Amino acid sequence: MGLFDRYLSGQLLMYFGFFSLVLVAVYWVNRAIGLFDQLIAGGSNILTFLEFTALALPNVIMAVLPVSALVATLYGINRLAAESEMVVAQTTGLSPWRLARPVLIFGFVVALMVSVLAHVLTPASRSALAVRGAQLSQDVTARFxxxxxxxxxxxxxxxxxxxxxxxxxxxxxxxxxxxxxxxxxxxxxxxxxxxxxxxxxxxxxxxxxxxxxxxxxxxxxxxxxxxxxxxxxxxLAGLAGSAAARTRDPRELSTPELLRADATTQELTGVDVAKLQYEGHLRISEALFAFALPLMALGFLMLGGYSRLGLWRQILAAVVAAIILKMLGNIAETAARGQVGGWWLTYVPSLMTLALGAGLIWRSTFGPLRLRRTGGGA
Structure with a gap:
């Protein structure tokens, strides 16, 4: 890894850590308020509240990381462009694809984090949360x-x-x-x-x-x-308002179990093959989406020229594109969960994001729309 790669990827990771911390805190506070009312009003103590919020954190973090990666890339590249650091890098002869390499490294790190959360930590935390919730419902019955x-x-x-x-x-x-x-x-x-x-x-x-x-x-x-x-x-299961028998949530299961989707797993969860396979492939697709978002953001930012006002139009375009792609993900979810063998639709939004980013980087190689100072005199 070259000096420029270490510098840019390091900057992006620093911004990524900051925005992740802020977004997780905001998301966690929003979730914690409702959880606090439910647990404390039900007679639970503060330690139980902290336990439940800690178990909910992996799911919150996994939802926040792709957004943080997008925001960190937009903010980091825009700041470097405003301070002419990207201009200097381009004048030294670095091609758009060479500039994209540290962004790809950053995207790979984010995708790795999302993969660990999606395949390991989130299923384990959901399972522990469900078991702890069942135990708490029995304890609450006694406090009635x-x-x-x-x-x-x-x-x-x-x-x-x-x-x-x-x-x-x-x-x-x-x-x-x-x-x-x-x-x-x-x-x-x-x-x-x-x-x-x-x-x-x-x-x-x-x-x-x-x-x-x-x-x-x-x-x-x-x-x-x-x-x-x-x-x-x-x-007292009826008195507590919960059923005695609990079916497993598909999101509690391991990825191989979801992809296999055999009869035992279907009976355990009460979910058909299409939905089980969708949940399994979604974990892979989310990591791919997190990898592609920084590249797409860089592609949009490289379409703009130098401006004292910054690259706000390119930033807005990147945000709108990310929202549209996320909406396409919801459409793909409906289609994939409704038909056996439709799991491949889960990857469509992620692959479209990756293709859009690569296409924009390729477009910037033609030169006229690359990041550089324009106007002002020679």
Whole structure:
């Protein structure tokens, strides 16, 4: 790597780090506000909040890195052009493709970061976040039970506990379930305990009631059925508002599993082959898109001449092009997820970005539109 390559790629990486830090902070604060309200209002402590936000960071960073790479390239090249450093580099005989080499090196570094995040860190963090969320939902169920208060943990659910002993026993329990419009059931028990079943067999937190009675009212014919019991287990998964069994999110799986998309993976996620393959190829395509964006930005900037006002028109054109290409990505997503074998559509926006950047660099080799001082006298 030559001196100019090290200098320009180093400058771009420095700007990239700064803009990434700013954008991640903005994105994280926006996400953290809603998460803070959900967790703290649900009785969780600040450590749980920090744990959840840390697990969400890889996904946030992966979304931000391509944008940071584009902004860093636009800002860095524009600044070098404004300070005539690019002009000096061109007058020394460096061709447009030679000038593009450090930008390609920078794009490769960004693509490598996105690949690590997409293939390793983000799936692992999503999986850990889902498991931790399931555990938290069970813990929240226990916090629904407060001594001497009528609690409404969900629509149609009312819980009252007269006393909670130091051993965790619930004395004087009342539980009413009105979620079904046809049936209303009220449970009363002398005492009860919370039992967490083995999660490997699909169990969640259960409320085991002793020496109680269940009153079931049929709302249609107003028929009341009363049943006494010595012990009765009530599944609190419904009370917490979550299902007992959880299907895996495809984004939690490894890339080989997604690309393979066999029957086991489809059953595990409840998603068909087309969507699984799309998720797998999307991870590769995102890295390619992050690699191509800096080259495209350089291509647009090299179309402009020197100006005291900067290259704002070229910068605007590059931003508009990036937005359009991202919109094409959304269209490609719809098409790829809707048909088996349509995964190749995932790469179309990334390849178009790479082709556009290469085409603009090639166009600048003709000379008249290259970065140089214009006007002003000899």
């Amino acid at each position: 039970l407060k001594e001497g208060e009528f609690i409404h943990p969900g629509a149609g659910i009312t819980v009252y506990v007269r006393e909670i002993t130091q051993r965790g026993e619930l004395l004087g329990l009342f539980l009413q379930d009105r979620r079904s419009p046809e049936v209303r059931t009220s449970y009363t028990a002398e005492r009860a305990i919370l039992v967490r079943a083995d999660p490997d067999v699909g169990g969640g937190t259960r409320l085991v009631m002793f020496d109680g009675m269940a009153q079931t009212l049929q709302t249609v014919d107003r028929n009341l059925v009363t049943t006494t019991f010595n012990d009765f287990a009530y599944d």
